[in-house]
Amino acid sequence: MAEVVNTAALRARLQQVYWIGGGSGAGKSTMARRIAAQHGLHLYATDDVMQDHASRSTPEDTPLLSRFKAMDMDERWVNRSPQIMLETFHWFRGEGFGLIVEDLLRLPAETGVIAEGFRLLPHLVKPLLVEPWHAIWLVPTPKFRRAAFDSRGTTWGIPHMTSDPERARRNLLERDQMFTDRLFEETKRLELPAIEVDTTMTEDELAEQVTHMFKL
Structure with a gap:
């Protein structure tokens, strides 16, 4: 019962939050900045606080993050399969949410907020929604x-810190595509809104x- 009460209290406290999640390269940050500016909302970008969250985490709370920190760049991005990279990447598993x-x-409770980032996993966000369209x-x-x-150029800085940039790049692309596919499937299963973004859309x-x- 206490957990139900706590979840209900969280929903009420976070009812002013609009959440934009999704796969890498989908335009989440662009949309969040644009909509926040147009509607006077506070912008909360989860990418910007990853380093802070990593420093605030303990090995007990975030075991996958702790293992990731202990790896060198080749162990992280070259020597493991994209599937293993997907299954063991801490933020993809909800650590730190x-x-x-x-x-x-x-x-401030009275201020509307747009929270954005790939870390906003559907199954973690849904219990916090007063309305599904938030x-x-x-x-x-x-x-x-x-x-x-x-088009970003610097996005590919990670592969160039490994001994095999091309393989690391392929691994990252494949891992992120699997993550995107999983997100899409999860939104459908949980009956949450999703937009498929393609090159024909401005x-x-x-x-x-x-x-x-x-509904802004």
Whole structure:
């Protein structure tokens, strides 16, 4: 009973939060910045607090993160299969999500918030939603994601810190595609809103869709 009460209290406290999750390269950050600016909402980017969350974590709370920290770059990105990389990557498994909730609870209750990032996993966010339309997941097609990554340039800094940049790059692409596919399947299973983002969709069109679904 206490857990039910606590979840209900969290939902009430976080009812001003709009959540944008999704796969890498889907435009989450762009949409969140744009919509937050247009509607006077506070922007909370989970990517920006990853280092802080890692420093606040304990090995007991985040065992996968602790193992990841102990690996060198080749162990992380070259020597393991994309499947193993997917299954053991701490943020993909929800480690540290409680710290996201703690951060959001510290924000003024009267201020609307847009929280965005790949760490917002559907099964973790759903229990916190007063309304299902307060969350959306952006799911990029492989072509869109590849174009987004190629346009960034610096996104591929990680592979170049390994002994085999091309293999690391392939591993990262495959791992992230599997993660994106898993997210899409999870949104469908949990009956949560998702938008498939492809190269035919303009930024304005995507922003309009997300804003409409948020009923802003």
